[in-house]
Amino acid sequence: MHAEVPTIKVEMSFGDDASTVVRIGSGNPPDLFRVFPGNGSALSMVQLVNAGRLADLSDQSWVKRIPPSLTPVLKVNNKAYFFTPTQAVIGAVYNKQVFESLKLTVPHTWSQLMTLCDTAKKAGVPAFALGAKDSWVGQLIDYALVPSLVYSNTPDFDKLQAGGTATFSSSGWKEALNKYKMMLDRGCFNENPLGTGFEQQAKLVATGKTVAAVQLSLLVPRIQTDNPTATLGMFALPGGDRASQLRVPVAPSSGIGVSAQSKNLTEARLFIAFMAQQTSINRYAELSGDLPIFSGGSVKINPLLSGILPFVRAGKVNLFMDQSWPNADVQQAHLAGVQQLLSGQASATDVLKKMDDAYQKR
Amino acid sequence: MRRHRYGLSQALLEAVMVLVTVVFAAPLYLLLVFAVRHRGDLETSAWAFPTHFDLSNFSTAWTSASLGPALLNSTLVTVVSGALVIGIGSMAAYYLARSKTRLSYGLYLLFLGGLIVPFQLGLVPLYQGMRDLNLLGTPLSLIIFYLGNLMPFTVFLYAGFLRALPPSYEEAARIDGASHLQAYVFVAFPLLRPVTGTVLILNAIGTWNDFFTPMLYTGGTKSQTLPVAIYAFVGQYSAQWELVFAGLLIAILPILIVYFLLQRSIIQGFASGVKG
Amino acid sequence: MSDLPHPKVAMQSTRILKKRRVAGVPWYFLAPALLAYILVVVYPIVAGGSYAFTDWNGLNPVKTFVGLENFRRLLQDDQALSSLKNTVLITLSVTLVQNTLGLLLALGANSTIRTRFLLRTVLFAPAVISSLVAAYLWQYLYDPNVEGGINALLTDVGLKSLRQDWLGNPQLALFAITGTVVWQYTGYSMVIFLAGLQGVPVELYEAAELDGAGAWQSFWNVTRPMIAPAITVNLMLSVIGGFKLFDQILAMTGGGPGYATSTLSLLMYKQAFVFSRFGYSTATALVLAIIIAGVSLLQLKLLRSQELEG
Numbered sequence A: 001m002h003a004e005v006p007t008i009k010v011e012m013s014f015g016d017d018a019s020t021v022v023r024i025g026s027g028n029p030p031d032l033f034r035v036f037p038g039n040g041s042a043l044s045m046v047q048l049v050n051a052g053r054l055a056d057l058s059d060q061s062w063v064k065r066i067p068p069s070l071t072p073v074l075k076v077n078n079k080a081y082f083f084t085p086t087q088a089v090i091g092a093v094y095n096k097q098v099f100e101s102l103k104l105t106v107p108h109t110w111s112q113l114m115t116l117c118d119t120a121k122k123a124g125v126p127a128f129a130l131g132a133k134d135s136w137v138g139q140l141i142d143y144a145l146v147p148s149l150v151y152s153n154t155p156d157f158d159k160l161q162a163g164g165t166a167t168f169s170s171s172g173w174k175e176a177l178n179k180y181k182m183m184l185d186r187g188c189f190n191e192n193p194l195g196t197g198f199e200q201q202a203k204l205v206a207t208g209k210t211v212a213a214v215q216l217s218l219l220v221p222r223i224q225t226d227n228p229t230a231t232l233g234m235f236a237l238p239g240g241d242r243a244s245q246l247r248v249p250v251a252p253s254s255g256i257g258v259s260a261q262s263k264n265l266t267e268a269r270l271f272i273a274f275m276a277q278q279t280s281i282n283r284y285a286e287l288s289g290d291l292p293i294f295s296g297g298s299v300k301i302n303p304l305l306s307g308i309l310p311f312v313r314a315g316k317v318n319l320f321m322d323q324s325w326p327n328a329d330v331q332q333a334h335l336a337g338v339q340q341l342l343s344g345q346a347s348a349t350d351v352l353k354k355m356d357d358a359y360q361k362r
Numbered sequence B: 001m002r003r004h005r006y007g008l009s010q011a012l013l014e015a016v017m018v019l020v021t022v023v024f025a026a027p028l029y030l031l032l033v034f035a036v037r038h039r040g041d042l043e044t045s046a047w048a049f050p051t052h053f054d055l056s057n058f059s060t061a062w063t064s065a066s067l068g069p070a071l072l073n074s075t076l077v078t079v080v081s082g083a084l085v086i087g088i089g090s091m092a093a094y095y096l097a098r099s100k101t102r103l104s105y106g107l108y109l110l111f112l113g114g115l116i117v118p119f120q121l122g123l124v125p126l127y128q129g130m131r132d133l134n135l136l137g138t139p140l141s142l143i144i145f146y147l148g149n150l151m152p153f154t155v156f157l158y159a160g161f162l163r164a165l166p167p168s169y170e171e172a173a174r175i176d177g178a179s180h181l182q183a184y185v186f187v188a189f190p191l192l193r194p195v196t197g198t199v200l201i202l203n204a205i206g207t208w209n210d211f212f213t214p215m216l217y218t219g220g221t222k223s224q225t226l227p228v229a230i231y232a233f234v235g236q237y238s239a240q241w242e243l244v245f246a247g248l249l250i251a252i253l254p255i256l257i258v259y260f261l262l263q264r265s266i267i268q269g270f271a272s273g274v275k276g
Numbered sequence C: 001m002s003d004l005p006h007p008k009v010a011m012q013s014t015r016i017l018k019k020r021r022v023a024g025v026p027w028y029f030l031a032p033a034l035l036a037y038i039l040v041v042v043y044p045i046v047a048g049g050s051y052a053f054t055d056w057n058g059l060n061p062v063k064t065f066v067g068l069e070n071f072r073r074l075l076q077d078d079q080a081l082s083s084l085k086n087t088v089l090i091t092l093s094v095t096l097v098q099n100t101l102g103l104l105l106a107l108g109a110n111s112t113i114r115t116r117f118l119l120r121t122v123l124f125a126p127a128v129i130s131s132l133v134a135a136y137l138w139q140y141l142y143d144p145n146v147e148g149g150i151n152a153l154l155t156d157v158g159l160k161s162l163r164q165d166w167l168g169n170p171q172l173a174l175f176a177i178t179g180t181v182v183w184q185y186t187g188y189s190m191v192i193f194l195a196g197l198q199g200v201p202v203e204l205y206e207a208a209e210l211d212g213a214g215a216w217q218s219f220w221n222v223t224r225p226m227i228a229p230a231i232t233v234n235l236m237l238s239v240i241g242g243f244k245l246f247d248q249i250l251a252m253t254g255g256g257p258g259y260a261t262s263t264l265s266l267l268m269y270k271q272a273f274v275f276s277r278f279g280y281s282t283a284t285a286l287v288l289a290i291i292i293a294g295v296s297l298l299q300l301k302l303l304r305s306q307e308l309e310g
Helices: A017-025 A045-050 A061-065 A068-074 A096-101 A110-121 A134-150 A157-163 A173-185 A198-206 A219-226 A264-273 A278-288 A304-309 A309-313 A328-343 A348-360 B008-035 B056-064 B069-097 B104-115 B119-132 B139-149 B151-164 B168-175 B178-190 B193-211 B211-216 B226-237 B241-275 C009-018 C030-054 C070-077 C078-109 C117-130 C133-144 C149-156 C173-197 C201-208 C215-226 C228-244 C249-252 C264-273 C278-309
Strands: A033-034 A084-094 A212-216 A233-237 A248-252 A255-258
Touching: A017 A033, A017 A134, A017 B211, A017 C117, A017 C264, A033 A264, A045 C149, A061 A309, A068 A096, A068 A248, A084 A096, A084 A134, A084 A198, A084 A219, A084 A304, A096 A233, A096 C228, A134 A198, A134 A212, A134 A248, A134 A328, A134 B139, A134 C149, A157 C117, A173 A304, A173 A328, A173 A348, A198 A212, A198 A219, A212 C228, A219 A233, A233 A304, A233 B056, A233 C249, A248 A309, A255 B104, A264 A278, A304 A309, A309 B104, B008 B241, B008 C117, B008 C133, B056 B069, B056 B241, B069 B139, B069 B151, B069 B193, B069 C030, B104 B151, B104 C030, B104 C278, B119 B139, B119 B211, B119 C030, B119 C249, B119 C264, B119 C278, B139 B151, B139 B211, B151 B193, B151 C030, B151 C173, B168 B178, B178 B193, B193 B211, B193 B241, B193 C133, B211 B226, B226 B241, B226 C133, C030 C070, C030 C278, C070 C078, C070 C149, C070 C278, C078 C117, C078 C173, C078 C228, C078 C264, C117 C133, C117 C173, C133 C173, C173 C215, C173 C228, C201 C215, C215 C228, C249 C264, C264 C278
Parallel strands: none
Antiparallel strands: A033 A255, A084 A212, A084 A233, A084 A248
């Protein structure tokens, strides 16, 4: 980077999102805090920018590197307000040893996926561990299916929805949720998915009690703690019947923003600039197992992602859906709705209707 | 109920009671058993009594979660706020119990209101106040918080007890020439010992275990209390149950010890409180 | 609400005597406590409560006054209604189970069984530990995948068919949380009942026995009226506690699965910190406070009358 960087003391403070909101709202924000890309939650970039809580970082050199595909979730009015070093990927993380011992092959279509489920089930090892007790886990399955079922034939779905001509209920979302339910009914998942949390999900894969789990790549370190000898891979979860439909959800992970009211603006901005250096990005990517946000320099991409990279290079990727939603209610309706779908309390139609209603909310 | 012979019915009752108690104690037993297990030991049944006691989980939990400083902070906050609230709370209750005016009854109801209203309503203004006074990240912020929030309960218990206590004792002292303060400290307050015991332990439990406010005021700082440290610890190690349970055990041990030492006085305090 | 046992006449003469005696307790006895309470509790609650009449979103420094808009929306919010239902349900189940069990245990501990002091101590112990710790502990027990959980235990003793998805089944989850709360506070109820029971003179039981009363009649006609204050205290504490339950629910289910365990206190939390509707959340808090106050007053009236009539 530039010549000398002064020594800055960085004090880390721990708090959950709730206490961060209180700190920001009462005018005592941390200098740097976690920001989510796009919109859709209290600490998302759009919400924070609308409340005037984030400092404008547009004059930093890394901002020019943001590709147009990521601009909707990384910039507001063409200005950058936060930095994230990585992109996260959602796919089916699988245990290669178990895979081979059951003579399974990577599926590229929905029917192949169903075959995989059946074979695994017959062998007494359910295909996917589902930790739906933690609501953010439950949504990952439909997040994985929706790109193939919605965006492959309607690439500008988000724009249409914002304009009012498309709804969840009348789109491929319905097929996605129904297929999700089908997976449950067909025995693709472990028993009691709603009583199983994220940690248990990792344990199930680590101990070979299930073949795989649909998750973010951050699952990998957890599995490896429990079972250091496991070799893991990731495949894209197919939703449609044509292999060409297959698209993968890849999106920027949460990052750091600078408080607009910070009393240490210079130092905080220097910190961001440091994080945005390619060497920092690469190091972060290696540690977290995710994809670096900008490519360059030498980086050891997580071998797990080798199955996904072709999709990234071909542009067959979609951002996580909630990052484009106008408020936090849609996501809540989605999360709760998925749980209700799994427990049989609601049908796909009910859930999507609630999501549509929430989309309209101010 | 029947106080004469220890016959068959008594023996049966005893057996049932012991069984129920064992069921209640079982989760705590599990906590203990897991905490001393060697990590990764999936072979033996979880409920079996451990053959060897591995204390490494405790030391790992202690250091990873920085439980030492957290324990000191919790102790400081609990003891100071507990002592202060008893001192000034009991005096206030004395005033309210002895004074029969409409105003004092109204003030008494004001204190009681604090028992019902959820404290979250005042969350943000109080936080802003602490910030403006530069108290955030210090134990003092918590001491002040508990001083105010424990007041309703303290006043409620003391006032109830004091109402049943005839004023003749203090009045005798006053006639002998003692000031109000002397009469209170040397005559009335000692008579309140059962209730003081109850208030002390109940307030201590509440303060020691409180989580949300300490998280907000001291989370991540060196003044953080035990529950906050535990919360971060569990979040980090969530499926490593042996570690988690070791941490949880450390968190509850101090308060349990104090409880076992003072439990007679708690129960006696309840007895007098309920009659009054 | 003063319930001095002295007859009216004695009270009046005491009052007259008092007036002739030394002056009343000085104001400085009250001042420090009142000051602390007003600064830390009253003023912030009033100030915070005022947010209920704004559309503040928790992040924006600007708060616009919107009058009763939040309350209007609350009445039409079906999530709020279902949360209210869950709140009432969990309060009722906790109160019922905890107090019945507490009473039975108190009756047992009030006998001459040899282990009663030890049992009493052990049964009260869970009330001493933090709700968060209790929640984490029970979350483990309810986990269907772990080797030390309830399901694992049921399998070990051959009762495989009784296994449930305790926290994952929307019909069971609320009651599973009830179990945790009951585990924590039954000892508390027991101790309060015990205190009441120990005030019942033995002669009354003996007299009842001589009159030929059975165990139930003895309980209903002798014990129950004498422990009426204990019943009042216990029921009131359970109900208020039930309405305010938060830590355990947040830690064990976060309000799920779906909305099955979402109560008003959880709704308040989500409104403020997830939906950025701080003003709306405060309105919910105010409504909850009013409900608790109303229910408490009603309860107090009903229970006091059973105390007097007994």
